[in-house]
Amino acid sequence: xxxxxxxxxxxxxxxxxxxxxxxxxxxxxxxxxxxxxxxxxxxxxxxxxxxxxxxxxxxxxxxxxxxxxxxxxxxxxxxxxxxxxxxxxxxxxxxxxxxxxxxxxxxxxxxxxxxxxxxxxxxxxxxxxxxxxxxxxxxxxxxxxxxxxxxxxxxxxxxxxxxxxxxxxxxxxxxxxxxxxxxxxxxxxxxxxxxxxxxxxxxxxxxxxxxxxxxxxxxxxxxxxxxxxxxxxxxxxxxxxxxxxxxxxxxxxxxxxxxxxxxxxxxx
Numbered sequence: 001x002x003x004x005x006x007x008x009x010x011x012x013x014x015x016x017x018x019x020x021x022x023x024x025x026x027x028x029x030x031x032x033x034x035x036x037x038x039x040x041x042x043x044x045x046x047x048x049x050x051x052x053x054x055x056x057x058x059x060x061x062x063x064x065x066x067x068x069x070x071x072x073x074x075x076x077x078x079x080x081x082x083x084x085x086x087x088x089x090x091x092x093x094x095x096x097x098x099x100x101x102x103x104x105x106x107x108x109x110x111x112x113x114x115x116x117x118x119x120x121x122x123x124x125x126x127x128x129x130x131x132x133x134x135x136x137x138x139x140x141x142x143x144x145x146x147x148x149x150x151x152x153x154x155x156x157x158x159x160x161x162x163x164x165x166x167x168x169x170x171x172x173x174x175x176x177x178x179x180x181x182x183x184x185x186x187x188x189x190x191x192x193x194x195x196x197x198x199x200x201x202x203x204x205x206x207x208x209x210x211x212x213x214x215x216x217x218x219x220x221x222x223x224x225x226x227x228x229x230x231x232x233x234x235x236x237x238x239x240x241x242x243x244x245x246x247x248x249x250x251x252x253x254x255x256x257x258x259x260x261x262x263x264x265x266x267x268x
Contacts, residue, residue, distance in 0.1 A: 023259030026080055026138040030088060033074035033249040035213075036150050036160055036176065038221045040067045040242035046235040047095050051120045052196045056098040058118075066096040067231075067240070068119060069174070069223065071160060072249075073150055077131065080138070085131045089148040091162045093230055094119035094193055104190045107212045109250075113188040121193040121207075122230055125162060139258040140205055141197040143230070154216050154246030155180040162229075170228040176244045178219030184248075185215040204259055211252040215245050 041064035047057050057065050069091070076086035099118030106113040123143040126132045132144045144165060151160035151174075161173040189211045196204050221244035225231035 023257055024139065025255060025257045026135070026140065027256075028252075028254040029078045029081075030072065030074045030249070030252040030254065031076050031078070033072045033247075033252065034150060034154075035073075035247040035249060036069070036071045036158075036174075036221075036244065037215075037247050038069045038174065038176065038223070038242055038244040040069065040221075040223055040240040041065065042067055042236060042240055050122075050234045051095055051097075055120050055194065057120075058096040058098045067234075067236070067242075068092070068094040068096060069231075070094070071148060071150060071162065073148070074249075079131065079134050083130075083134060085128055085134075087128070088131060089127045091125040091145070091148055092193075093122040093125075093234075094191075097194075099192065102190070104188065104210065107188040107210070110186050110188045110212055114190065116190040116192060119191060119193045121195045121205075122234075123195075123197070125164070125230065138256075139203060140256060141195055141203075151176075154178060164229055170226045170230075170232070172223065172225035172229045172231045174221050174223045174244075176219055176221040178217045178244060178246050180217040180246070181215075184217070187213055187215065189213050202260065205256050206259070207254060207256040209252055209254045212250040214248045214250075216248060218243065218245050220244060 041060060044057060044059055044065040047065035051057055071091045074088040076084055077088035078084050097118040097120055102116040104113050123141045125143045125145045127145050127148045132142050135142045145162055146165045147163040149161050151158035155178060157177050159175050161171055164170045191209050193207045221242050223240040225236055
């Protein structure tokens with residue numbers, strides 16, 4: 001059954017679509033952030049069920065897809081260059097995609113610019129009601145959650161959690177253990193992400209995030225998710241083991257464009 005047919009079955013009508021040429025942008029600047037950056041390999045069949053047609057999932061040499069979990073605790077965020085929100089805690093659940101080779105400009109104060117990575121995004125999860133309302137008004141797919149915690153100081157065994165709202169307080173959590181490097185890597189990171197969403201009005205968001213980041217070290221992480229959580233709804237069951245890096249970001253600049261949905265024909 002096509003996604004359009006499923007939408008018709010669930011709601012009785014096909015979602016309205018913005019014309020392809022209609023669109024608008026919003027910006028965020030996230031300042032002085034602490035981040036848990038973790039990557040988990042998982043079944044590509046599960047990944048394909050979570051990603052709409054038209055996006056090519058990146059398959060690693062061992063045959064796995066990759067789930068990126070970035071959980072951030074920022075001192076403050078500036079939305080659309082005007083509204084300051086403090087504090088700003090967010091969780092991003094992304095599935096890695098194929099994309100063209102691209103290396104952007106090196107930001108001042110960093111030693112290198114990492115190759116651009118590409119992802120399909122789940123809804124941005126935020127624990128700040130004001131930020132959630134403003135980003136929703138801008139047309140983004142944002143989910144309000146009850147609590148986001150990194151779980152301690154980098155270098156310690158940390159127990160982080162995202163407690164979602166709703167029946168049963170669905171959650172996902174992780175345990176990580178990292179070794180802090182005496183010489184952190186200070187790099188420019190670039191990531192492009194995409195999302196298709198909207199039951200009543202079909203939309204597509206496309207974002208670029210550019211960060212000045214200090215990767216403090218590396219280690220291992222174990223991720224567990226309730227079936228009713230955002231990660232559980234992808235179809236991931238049991239525990240996932242992966243790699244983790246604690247990160248300090250001086251700033252991240254994010255630009256997101258919202259336009260008509262279901263018009264994607266390949267990663268750009």
